Amino acid sequence: MVYQNLEFHNVEALEDRLGGKVLQRFTQPVRYGLGYQDHDRGRFYSQMPVGCEIRFVTDAHFFRISLMAYEKDTRIFVFRGDFLMQVLALPAGVVRTFHIEEPPRFADVEPEVLSGHRFSSDIWRIVMDKEAAVIWYEADFVGHEVRPPHSGEVPARKWLAYGSSITFGGDAHLALNAYAMRTARLLGLDLYNKAIAGACFCDETVADYLAELAPQMDLVTLELGINMIHRFTEEIFKERTYRLIGKIRRAAPDTKVAVITPFMAGEGYRKDRTAQTYNRYHHFTQILKEYPDPEVTIVDGRTILDDFAGLSADLVHPSDEGHMIMAIHLAEVLRGLL
Numbered sequence: 097m098v099y100q101n102l103e104f105h106n107v108e109a110l111e112d113r114l115g116g117k118v119l120q121r122f123t124q125p126v127r128y129g130l131g132y133q134d135h136d137r138g139r140f141y142s143q144m145p146v147g148c149e150i151r152f153v154t155d156a157h158f159f160r161i162s163l164m165a166y167e168k169d170t171r172i173f174v175f176r177g178d179f180l181m182q183v184l185a186l187p188a189g190v191v192r193t194f195h196i197e198e199p200p201r202f203a204d205v206e207p208e209v210l211s212g213h214r215f216s217s218d219i220w221r222i223v224m225d226k227e228a229a230v231i232w233y234e235a236d237f238v239g240h241e242v243r244p245p246h247s248g249e250v251p252a253r254k255w256l257a258y259g260s261s262i263t264f265g266g267d268a269h270l271a272l273n274a275y276a277m278r279t280a281r282l283l284g285l286d287l288y289n290k291a292i293a294g295a296c297f298c299d300e301t302v303a304d305y306l307a308e309l310a311p312q313m314d315l316v317t318l319e320l321g322i323n324m325i326h327r328f329t330e331e332i333f334k335e336r337t338y339r340l341i342g343k344i345r346r347a348a349p350d351t352k353v354a355v356i357t358p359f360m361a362g363e364g365y366r367k368d369r370t371a372q373t374y375n376r377y378h379h380f381t382q383i384l385k386e387y388p389d390p391e392v393t394i395v396d397g398r399t400i401l402d403d404f405a406g407l408s409a410d411l412v413h414p415s416d417e418g419h420m421i422m423a424i425h426l427a428e429v430l431r432g433l434l
Contacts, residue, residue: 103244129301138295147289156240166229177217216249259319261293266413278423310348359397362411
């Protein structure tokens with residue numbers, strides 16, 4: 097969306113909060129439709145701005161931006177195109193104004209080395225991390241013009257990624273290190289991250305919302321299963337996942353769809369083979385592999401994270417190294433679809 101001549105990428109709504117605007121990846125009706133039985137934490141985690149960016153082009157040599165972390169300290173990343181400039185601390189409950197200047201070394205190199213990358217080097221990108229909601233206040237370009245990027249200045253191909261905390265970023269120390277961000281970089285894609293940490297339940301409001309977005313995308317990936325192992329029977333899992341995939345396919349028959357089965361996790365390797373979660377881990381994988389549409393690519397998550405030591409010690413979330421391994425393997429698979 098565009099607001100005050102700035103593009104708020106991966107942002108569906110800017111909601112009034114504490115005198116500013118909260119960056120929301122989902123509208124309120126979608127968020128308030130999240131939850132199953134007594135578990136509705138998705139309404140909280142869906143407000144985390146992972147994958148959200150503020151993008152613009154300006155002839156100003158310097159500018160100021162003002163933001164605040166909502167309930168927990170976080171950070172933002174300042175990019176010029178694909179080039180990381182700064183990592184800025186954003187404390188909770190305090191409006192911070194940052195003075196940012198154009199990179200002086202850009203003028204010293206041949207223009208050709210700055211071009212031909214995923215993003216034009218003319219674009220400023222303020223990229224959010226994943227720990228806390230972020231409130232936007234204002235930007236001051238000291239009288240200079242500002243505009244949102246043109247289509248030729250951003251990646252032409254768009255990727256919508258839905259999934260659990262692993263797609264959200266999991267135990268990666270920075271959102272930039274998560275497999276989805278790394279894969280997008282490897283494939284030159286513009287990522288729309290719609291993962292919901294701990295609550296990837298294929299809720300009906302999310303299914304409807306993703307189906308609305310899908311026709312605008314070149315690729316949709318659905319990482320399904322790991323959040324549903326502890327709460328959903330095989331029958332309900334099949335009903336919800338098949339409904340989600342079917343809605344997207346009917347809404348966007350020309351968009352490539354890849355479904356990723358549960359990644360390698362401790363639940364799949366329990367000593368007790370009678371444990372409910374062990375059986376669901378394997379049954380859920382099989383249910384997804386049996387989805388009856390040859391145009392849907394099924395990706396076995398255990399081939400994307402194929403090293404058990406790529407997990408953190410909770411044996412669910414990949415470490416930073418694990419996310420790197422996943423990005424390399426997933427990029428190989430998705431490259432064949434695009």
